[in-house]
Amino acid sequence: MTKTAVKNRSVKCSSWSDRIFGAAVMILSIMIFLIIAYPLWFVVIASISNSNLVNLGKVTFWPKDIRFYGYEQILQDARIWKGYANTILYVVAGTALNMVITMPAAYALSRKDFKARNGVMFYFVFTMFFSGGLVPTYMTVSALHLISTRTILVVFVAINTYNLIIARTFIQNSIPDDLYEAAVLDGCSHFTYFMKVVLPLSKAVISVLILYYAVFHWNDYFNALIYNSKQDNAPLQIVLRDILLLNQAFASGNGGVQGGYGQSSADQVKYAVIIVSTLPILCVYPFIQKYFEKGVMIGAVKG
Amino acid sequence: MGKNRETGETGLNAGERMKRYWAHNWQLWLMLLPGIIYIFVFCYVPMYGVQLAFRDYSFTSGITGGKWEGFKYFRQYFESPMFIPTLRNTFIIALTSIVVGFPAPIILAMIINQIRNTKWKKIVQTTVYIPYFISVVVLVSMINILFANDSGVVGNFLKAIHLVGQDINILGKESAFVPLYVLTGVWQSMGWNSIIFIAALSSVDTQLYDACKIDGANRWQTMWNIDFPAILPTIMILLILNMGNILNVGFDKVFLMQNSLNLGASQVISTYVYTVGIKSSQFSFGAAVGLFNTAINFVFLLLTNYLSKKATGTGLM
Amino acid sequence: MKKKFLSVILSAAMLAGTLAGCGSASSGTAGSDATAGGSGAASGEKTKLKALFIAHPLTEDVTKMKWLQEMEDKAGVDVEWEVIRADWDTVKSTRFASGDIPDLVFNGTTDSDYTQYNGLFADLTQYINATDTPNIQAMFDEEPDTKILATTPEGQIYGLPKFQGKWPATNTVMFINKTWLDNLGLKVPTTYTEFENVLEQFKEKDANGNGDPNDEIPLDYNAYGGNDAFFNSAYSLTNLIGSLGIQTTDWGTDAYFAEDGKIRNYAVDERYKLFMKYIADLYSKGLIDENALTNDYSAFQSLSRGDESGNAVVGCVFGWEETDKFGNKLSSQYVPVPALDYDIDCAKGTYDTRWRNDYTGLNMSGNRVCISSKCKNIPAAMKFLDQFYDSTNSVQVLFGGITDKCVEKTGDNSFKVCDPLDSTVDAGTWKWTNAFADNGPMYIRRDTQIDMAPDMDNALKERETYADVLAKASESDTYPQMFMKYSADDLNTLAVTQANITSIIDNQWSLWMTGEQDIDSTWDAYVKSVQDAGLDTVLQIRQKAFDQYLQTMKTASAGSSASGSASTAASN
Structure with missing residues (x-):
């Protein structure tokens, strides 16, 4: 009886202010969507339009003088498939290694009773700022005989301090301390508690880290450029570059290269590259998305 | 590290205390070990390179063997007429980026979290993070095309709704550089950066929503009283990290967006170092400016960390 | 908000430019395995060499180039090639500083590298002589400039230069749309006043005859792309500064030029003030493309290719060659404009009209190839390199192999560049694909006859317009900056000071042109700020190097025709 009364009141109340709120959310989300989506659409149409017209600002909403030169140039290059295969290897192996190293470390650093954690944290954070520079790092890698190996492209940046901090913050703030105390009473060690309780409860942050690390490996151009010179090991981004x-078109003007050189299509490649390199990794997102949706979904359904 | 601080118990000798400490903590240390080793090998071992900022570079005698120049290269930068302008421009760009760009993904995450229509929600969520994958080169080409005087669609739209004066050349106006840089940056990374907040929001205990409902709170109040506090620690940590990155205004985008007209606002530390090194690489000069950069960043990080700890109890260390 | 996720990596990348370069040669581990092979091989067996080639992005797999294989066979070497096509500048410092380089490095070094990585490369002076390396020696004898170019102030030779004497004496031609002129009953302008008048007519009338009098862009140029592009781009408005008697050389880098043996910077010259006033005047009348400031090279090229219905939209613009600049459809509409005379508020002829002379820049460059000091068999490597400088091989290096059907030998010392086998590509692309092209070491003799592709013929013909004006450049007016040698200390001063000067001058011209600032009222303060930034120091250092250069020239060119290269080239 009283329960329904409360519910009615809340429904009544919500129907007025919440409706405005819902409308505001809807309008804002539509606006944001349009602002984000138009330039993306532009990339798509620019990748199939005459580049001269794109440069002159004549291509706005629909493609003009459609041609697929850009995609042809990319897809007919045999190296591209090798590049995809390499990249997938680096993404899968690299991300797996990242997670195996990052999550336990994040857990250890999240334990408030672990007194050394501030010191260890400083040890990590310091390296976000001070680095010996590229050359000493290269020489270290070289001393380990890892130059131009696949290993270095998997191993490099095995742990990212930024991601470590995110994971630690998450574990610290969303897993209640009572759980640990209860687990200790049950005779759990750190290992078992981590495996049995922390990991299952951290699905959201694990998804985020997988996404972060995977996208990092996917986009990684620089490390492959510096630490690898073997064409066979080249990841997709190097090939696309x-x-x-x-x-x-080459701007030096030393005569020749620009000469009548596919000017009307050359820039297509620039846009097509974005699409070719992005589509596969975009497909990963929905799978990951559902893990950090769940909690919210339950809340929403109940409300 | 920190071993001696462990256990407040008295009356135990050092060995025994050690033993207890290890019994309690060895697993945690083991879990940290791979990360610690990696960081040691790939970050700490090469760190001897830092001294290059104080030395001349010499190939034959190596980094540690070049002539000691002390603060010569630091002075070269501090005494250069470009010191103040580059520092100022860098700060302006970075601060505006944080002021405008930091709240944007938080607000976006909150909005997405409030969308009730599951399909629409998925569409929005998936769309907003795609711009992150657009390379800087393409982004800048797009800016140049979409904001070009007369022919740029977006530029003309902004003029049509009177957000921008009619006779302003957006790309060429010095005062338009920072807004253009920051807003396109927000456009590109807002969705990507909101992912972590969306994830954090998903971990909010749903019982809290029910409790709030019963209290008769409306959605706005629920969002403000439950969602926001739930992600506050994440917000603070990211804010600290952002502040610790304040002088690292990305080189690529600024450099590509630079033109003669906006140079007064767009010459930043990294582009200046590039200009210095363009004809002959000036290792030591670059290293000195880099170290200066880093030191400032580090101070900002520690300061923000301290303030955050005081105010909200959240901090890195 | 920046991409924080990548922050660590990116900051490391950033530091590539800043912290990079901390090498320790003493550790030596990195380089030891890079120089495998060498002289240890049994006699009769080929010497194994490793080579790195920094190639143009278009250049295909070098192992498919038959001419290269033939040269390896002839020299008795077996080369294992590594080709880098992108971002060498980023990779370079790590490779060099860690000593991780192969025996030969093609197109990967600059003068300052030999100072910076002292000991990494072998001094080749002792290996160059008429018996072992006849071709290289011939180049040094016949074109003494090349030897000056290659020699360090201390007298060593690390990088071998190239000479490809067939290129024209200037990089840039100013084109005007003749069809438009005819439509409006105008003549090709010869002075600043006439030029302004023509541009005004282009602006006001419907010059291209498509019914829209407002779609014509009277004057377009390129000054975008960072690094002081207004003063350094080949297609910038500064091409017109010669009208005020300022003789620039090799793209007039950073606005430096020589006048009666004195090095000056025209960005603080009174004549530049007159020039900028003229430019600002044109701009205020809407005669100069407003978007040129922000158009990248690709957009700059696009504009000259006409609109969607094929009408030309640009009246006057700077370019390399007509088909390159305007495409095959529109190229016939354009003709070269001779160097204009300055006649604003003064009589025509007050200033001695000049046009930029790029002969040395287009035909010579140093550092085409160098040898690692760790190379185990430098004589064998030199023998191989000398092959590149053979008179026939040089043509193959530049245009592609005879057996690859890129070049045809039509006589003892005459060649014909064949049409591309792939009919979809132009001659330029074909050359870059099949040869080292301009990136390779070579010595094309002046007396070698080469029948080149039509675009090159066009380019040479168009430049006849400027032959008279170009011939005026005397030795004391010619300042080819690549010949100047500086010490490490001077390089550091030049780098830092120039960056400060650039920041000022690269900003100021655009503020004047667009009318944001008044030239007369800001000129004095501007000049002072440039001087405060250290211009005098730069000029002193440059003057010292220039004097040194003139001195060397004098001693070297006794009895040689090299010093007059600009004029001989123009008639080539």
Whole structure:
């Protein structure tokens, strides 16, 4: 009886202010969507339109003088498939290694009773700022005989301090301390508690880290450029960069290269590269998304 | 590290205390070990390179063997007429980026979290993070095309709704550089950065929502009283990390967006170092400026960390 | 908000430019395995060499180039090639500083590297002589400039230069749309006043005859792309500064030029003030493309290719060659404009009109190849390199192999560049694909006859317009900056000071042009700020190097025609 009364009141109350709120959310989300979506659409149409017209600002909402030169240039290059395969290897192996190293470390650093944690944290954070520079790092990698190996492309940045901090913050704030105390009473060690309780409860942050690390490996161009010179090991981004440069009109004006050189299509490659390199990794997102949806979904359904 | 601080118990000798400490903590240390080793090998071992900022570079005698120049290269930067302008421009860009760009993903995450229509929610969520994958080169080409005088669609739209004066060349106006840089940056990374907040929001205990309902709170109040506090620690940690990155205004985008007209606002530390090194790489000069940069960043990090700990109890260390 | 996730990595990347370069040669571990092979091989067996080639993005797999294989066979070497096509500048410091380089490095070094990585490369002076390396020696004898270019102040030779004497004496031609002129009954302008008048007519009338009098862009240029592009781009408005008697050389880098043996910077010259006033005047009348400031090279090229219905939209613009600049459809509409005479508020002829002379820049460059000091068989490597400088091989290096059907030998010393086998690509692309092209070491003799592709013929013909004006450049007016040698200390001073000067001058011209600032009222303060930034120091250092250069030239060119290279080239 009283329960329904409360419920009615709340429904009544919500129907007025909440409706405005819901409308505001809807309008804002539509606006944001449009602002984000238009330039993305632009990339798509620019990748199939005459580049001269794109440069002149004549291509606005629909593609003009459609041609698929950009995609042809990319997809007919045999190296691209090798690049995809390499990248997938680096993403899968690299991300797995990242997670195996990051999550336990994040857990250890989240234990408030672990007195050394501030010191260890400083040990990590310091390296976000001070680095010996590229050359000493290169020489270290070289001393380990890892230059131009696949290993270095998997191992490099095995742990990212930024991600470590995110994971630690998450574990610390969303897993109640009572659980640990209860687990200790049950005779759990840190290992078992971590495996049995922390990991299952951290699905959301694990998904985020997987996404962060996977995208990092996917996009990684710089480390592959510096630490690998073997064409066979080249990841997708390196291959795409080569194709892109190959197709770009060359500004030095030393005579020749620009000569009648596919000007009307050259820039297509620039846009097509974005699409070719992004589509596969975009497909990963929905799978990951559902893990950090769940909690919210339950809340929403109940409300 | 910190071993001696462990256990307040008295009356035990050092060995025994050690033993107890290890019994309690060895697993935690083991879990940290791979990360510690990695960081040691790939970050601490090469750190001897830092001294290059104080030395001349010499190939034959190596980094540690070049002539000691003390603060020569630091002075070279501090005494340069570009010191103040580059520092100022860097700060302005970075601060605006944080002021405008930091809250944006939080607000976005809150909005997405409030969308009731599951399908629409998924569409929005998936769309907003795609811009993150657009390379800087393409982003800047797009800016140049979409904001070009007369022919740029977005530029013309902004002029049509009177957000921008009619006769302003957006790309060429010095005062337009920072807004353009920051807002396109927000456009690109807002969705990506909101992911962590969306994840944090998903971990909010749903019982709290029910409790709030019963109290008769409306959605706005629920959001403000439950969602926001739940992600506050994440917000603070990210704010600290952002502040610790304040002088690292990305080189690529600024450099590509630079043109003669906006140079007064767009010459930042990293582009200046690039200009210095363009004809012959000036290792020591670059290293000195880099170290200066880092030191400032580190101070900002420690300061924000301290303030955050005081105010909200959340901190890195 | 920045991409925080990548912050660590990116900051490391950032530091590539800043902290990079902390090498320790003493550790030596990195380089030891890089120089495998060498002279240890039994006699009769080929010497194994490793080589790195920094190639143009278009250049295909070098192992498919038959001419290269033929040269390896002839020299008795077996080369294992590594090709880098992108971002060498980023990779370079790590590779060099860690000593991790192969025996040969093609197109990967600059003068300052030999100072910076002292000991990494072998001094080749002792290996160059008429018996072991006849071709290289011939180049040094016949074109003494090349030897000056290659020699360090201390007299060593680390990088071998190239000479490809067939390129024209200037990089840039100013084109005007002749069809538009005819449509409006105008003549090709010869002075600043006439030029302004023509541009005004282009602006006001419907010059391209498509019914829209407002779609014409009278004057377009390129000054975008960082690094002081207004003063350094080949297609910038500063091409017109010669009209005020300022003789620039090799793209007039950073606005430096020589006048009666004195090095000056025209960005603080009174004549530049007159020039900028003229430019500001044109701009205020809407005669100069407003978007040129922000158009990248690709957009700059696009604009000259006409609109969607094929009408030309640009009246006057700077370019390399007509088909390159305007595409095959529109190229016939454009003709070169001779160097204009300055006649604003003064009589025509007050200033001695000049046009930029790029002969040395287009035909020579140093550091095409160098040898690692760890190379175990430098004589064998030199023998291989000398092959590149053979008169026939040089042509193959530049245009592609005879057996690859890129070049045809039509006589003892004459060649014909064949049409591309792939009909979809132009001659330029074909050359870069199949040869080392301009990136390779070579010595194309002046007397070698080469029948080149039509675009090159066009380019040479267009430049006849400037032959008279170009011939005026005397030795004391010619300042080819790549020949100047500096010490490490001077390089540091130049780098830092120039960055400060650039920040000022690269900003100021655009503020004047667009009318944001008044030239007369800000000129004095501007000049003072440039001087305060250290211009005098730079000029002193440069003057010292220039004097040194003139001195060397004098001793070297006794009895040689090299000093007059600009004029001989123009008639080539």
